[in-house]
Every structure is written in structure tokens, then in C-alpha cells.
Amino acid sequence: MATAFVKEILPPSLTSASSQPPLFDGTTRLYTSYQCPFAQRVWITRNYKGLQDKIKLVAIDLGDRPSWYKENVYPENKVPSLEHNGKVVGESLDLIKYVDANFEGPSLFPNDPAKREFGEKLVSEVDSVTRELFSSLKGDAVQQTSSVFDSLENALGKFDDGPFFLGQFSWVDIAYIPFIERFHIVLAEVFKHDITEGRPKLRAWIEVYAAIVTSL
Numbered sequence: 001m002a003t004a005f006v007k008e009i010l011p012p013s014l015t016s017a018s019s020q021p022p023l024f025d026g027t028t029r030l031y032t033s034y035q036c037p038f039a040q041r042v043w044i045t046r047n048y049k050g051l052q053d054k055i056k057l058v059a060i061d062l063g064d065r066p067s068w069y070k071e072n073v074y075p076e077n078k079v080p081s082l083e084h085n086g087k088v089v090g091e092s093l094d095l096i097k098y099v100d101a102n103f104e105g106p107s108l109f110p111n112d113p114a115k116r117e118f119g120e121k122l123v124s125e126v127d128s129v130t131r132e133l134f135s136s137l138k139g140d141a142v143q144q145t146s147s148v149f150d151s152l153e154n155a156l157g158k159f160d161d162g163p164f165f166l167g168q169f170s171w172v173d174i175a176y177i178p179f180i181e182r183f184h185i186v187l188a189e190v191f192k193h194d195i196t197e198g199r200p201k202l203r204a205w206i207e208v209y210a211a212i213v214t215s216l
Ligand SMILES: N[C@@H](CCC(=O)N[C@@H](CS)C(=O)NCC(=O)O)C(=O)O
Pocket: 033, 035, 036, 037, 038, 039, 062, 077, 078, 079, 080, 090, 091, 092, 093
């Protein structure tokens, strides 16, 4: 984890009027959007590993996307994507692994086989968890999300050597947190419901994560 607190000046989002930054000039670039929870996963990974100087942020305005992004950089036309070593790779969950494997900094993958197995299982479920959370907004969100948050509370109790899913901070936390923190806020603001009420492990997870992020 980066120890010195140096507030990064975020570059402005590029629009259809912006020219394309150089491609494959040896610079590693993370194409991102400051609002996107998928891109946030890779942004957290970069910052947690202290790679702010190694991976340059290129923010894209998704509402007014530059055409060169799809044409020249990433044909899927989504963020995040990472330009590294003469290629562009995408998909946020793959990118957490890619950045962890190809760059320095603290590992996000524990060695303990039981933790690795549990981590794979939790991450394989993250898309269905987020789908369920989003679909709950069409109905009684408090009631419909309750079993999801109960199962996260339960999962957070599996290892007791830290407040995170695998004890120590890992890729599993990064996979879930951008979505859970948004639902935490939406349920509090719109439905006046605190998802951490009666779920002490979930509360500690959100609080400790917030402390980590503000120290990056
Ligand atoms: N499965 C992708 C999803 C990425 C994604 O959907 N990003 C959104 C922004 S949050 C996007 O770029 N949307 C643009 C579009 O779909 O055209 C990942 O995990 O990286």
C-alpha cells in the first residue's frame, strides 16, 4: 500500500472533441471513467499497489465518447481497458489479475489454498449478486436485498485474521466494493435503510475499506 498521502490530480475526461493520446509509445494507460464501478476496480488495484506513477489515467467521457477510442484503442468501446506492452486488455475482473501479476506492489491474491478457493467462488458470484441488487430497485429494495447482504455478512465471517473477505485485503474486496458502497448509499438515501444495521462485519468492512481508500 502507498504510505505517503499525495493527492493525485485527476486528468479531465476526454470527449469527442479531444484528440487521441499516443498509442503504444511505451506508456501504460488505464482508460477509465470516474463514475464507472467496473473501472473503479482497476483504479483501486492501481492505487493500492502504489502504481500511480506507472499507470497513467486516461478518463473518457462516456456520454460524449471520442470515436478514436472504439476505432483505435478498444473495439468493445467500454471502460476499463489497459494499454500495456503493445496491447490493450479489458474486463475489470481480468484486469485486477493482470495488474497484480504484471506490476509490483502488495499482492492481492493470498497463497493459502483455502482462501484462493473461497475467493474464486465469491468472485464467480459477483455478477449475479450485482444483478440481483440492481433488479431489487424495481420492487421492495430493502426486503429483496436483505438475503444478499446476509450472505455477504456470512462470507465476511469465514476468515478471522482481518475484516476482509479473505482476512487481508484482496481482489475479492475490490470486485465487490464499488457496487456495495453504491447500494449502501442508495438504500440509505432513497429508502432510509442502513444495510449495516445488524450486520457488524459488513459495517466494519465498509469502514475499514473507506479508511484504506482515503489513505491511498
Ligand atoms: N464487463 C465489463 C463491463 C464494463 C462496462 O460495462 N463499463 C461501462 C461503464 S460503467 C461502459 O463502458 N459502458 C459503455 C457501453 O456499454 O457502451 C467489465 O467488467 O469491465
